[in-house]
Amino acid sequence: MTTDAPTPDGRPDDPAAAPDTPYALQYPCGEPPAPGEVREVAPGVLWLRMPLPFALNHINLWAVADEDEQGPGWAVIDTGTKTPEALAAWRQLISPEGPLAATPQGARITRIFCTHMHPDHVGMAGWLTRKFQCRLWMTRLEYLTCRTLVGDTGREAPEEAIQFYRQMGWNEEALDIYRTRFGGYGKYMHALPDSFRRLTDGETVRIGAHSWRVIVGRGHSPEHACLLSEELGVLVSGDQVLPRISSNVSVFPTEPDADPLADWIGSIEHLRATLSDELLVLPAHGEPFRGLHARLDRLAHGHERGLQRLRRSLAESPRRTVDVFGALFARSIDSNGELLGMATGEGVAHLNHLLVRGEAVREVGADGVYRYRLHGAG
Template identity: 50%
Template sequence: MADGAPISLERTERGLTYPQPALPLHGEAVTVADGVLWMRIAMPIALDHINVYAIADGDGWVLVDTGLNTPTTHDAWEKIMAGPLQGRPVHRLIVTHLHPDHIGAAGWLYEKTGAPLLMSRLEYVCARMYVGDDALGPTAEAETFFRRQGWDDEAITRWKKGFGRFSRSISSIPPQFTRLQEGEVLTIDGREWTVVIGEGHSPEHVCLWRKDDDVFIAGDQILPKISSNIGVWDTEPNGDPLKDWLLSLAALKERLPSGLLVLPSHGEPFYGVTTRLDTLLRGHEVGLKRLMRSLKQKSRSIDVFGALFARQIGPELLGMATAESLAHLNYLEGQGCAVRETDENGVEWWFAVEGTQ
């Protein structure tokens, strides 16, 4: 490089370009786009952080996502509001979807700032439903569902002891919300943000697209290094969220320009959305092919982890892994490629349909 030439702080990995040279520290913020701040809040789980964003809005801010409802999260927000947000008011609080790392501190922020909550209807209603389900305790129907997947008594006991994790991870959900819908345009600081709805990872996931400079707040719909969990749970045992997920990814690939700046909920902001969507779609295609090969031998949903996951599945991940395996199996069933049969103990066994691959 010639003397005096500018030094790029960008880096490129696996076809994606990461423009930010450093991560925001606890209680601090990094400007990632005009009027958009990126904050990073620690979480005490394997996925050890969540990205949250603040969009300048006149004399205040619009916040996107909240973090888990923990003292660490509260402390981070206290520092953020006093520091990077300069004590200015919060006008609106947007939650992309119902998972606890996104909605967890929404009630706490709602009480602290008085800002109205904006979500899609299905995400809000389902969150309220999960709180109600937690209050009921483990049901016989749910236990039957997990035993049908092949869970043993030890796994069932562990599930019962940990029951209610959703409610324990969130503050009280605000009693009112404003609905966000596909194609709706939000005006923030005089600029338009279009609501884009994704499905599969959650029922009606909200993304936000500022088209005038192609900034896209993606939530968990597009992540740079991991694929979001796609799961079938006891409340909808025959659901096909993987079909919804693949259709959503394909639609985003057709819709989003290649030069888009993606602001994800985990990992770092990046360019290369088309490359990343191709990789996500291809990853599921490869996983489904491996799964089909494994179904030459009759298997339970807990027997096919090796075909889908690149790591060992311990007890702490059994629920999510089972849900994701079943999502792939239900998808294959819907495509006419796999069938199931139930044995005398009520356990489901899956096998490939002859002549499919």
């Protein structure tokens, strides 16, 4: 497994990708709580917010009233990164004078659910599970992938990763920056517990007074767990559905021929077909919203528009991965900047999708760099 830094969760929607139908979401829960504070958004469901040290500067967490053999407490969904700011917010939440202590459940945490393995979601899980002697609940692929990525901390960038990005058109300066940043994932992570409780797609989990069904989505991460309470009319969507940004869907050097975009599009279709449009959606970033079907439609439409622009670009002349950014993104991508890795991963995801569908052809130039063209063009 190879990574140079925690995977960004997404990018702003491309205005050119908007559907031709009216689009509006409702945000019924008001302003977000400050770090260390809470707001109830459904019976027994609290909204928490943690600061992040990235361009995307916050993550939403959720506490659900729970009870086990030791008594009442809170089941926490997602945890924030390992940073001094997140630690301070957690200490305020669980202090004797904190907002969790002021509830009938008290400041006790019964278990930790993590939707997926990115550090903003799982970074504080190890600290919390040890402090409260509680279990981590997570899908198997997310847990094992997380452990593997943490193992990269302190390593030199593998030659396979350097070769991958060179084939995508990176210059030597960008490769040197990648070498410097490689292995940064673990610095935002407390050590995970050595065991976990596996979540599986379709299973029902009882949290306190209500049942929650696990719905696995793919594309943004290997086995992302959403949690649905039909009784409460609530979906904890993590990064699988966000109200204002499109989740990052990338190919990484570990699996260079992967087609995560097919997984992502399939997950959108599955959620659209199986979930009610009346749900209150609790996302990891942004605010709780209603309008799930409209949001899913926009996400699907945005990727299809991007693929259409990509086809037109490849029909004009063969392109390197770094040459297709203008067809996919509304913002410019600095050839040596922080967005380069994310943009390259998404670019390869879209190109691989066309390769798998037989719509594009990949060729290796004399310089060893991949160039893509539309099938039958040039």
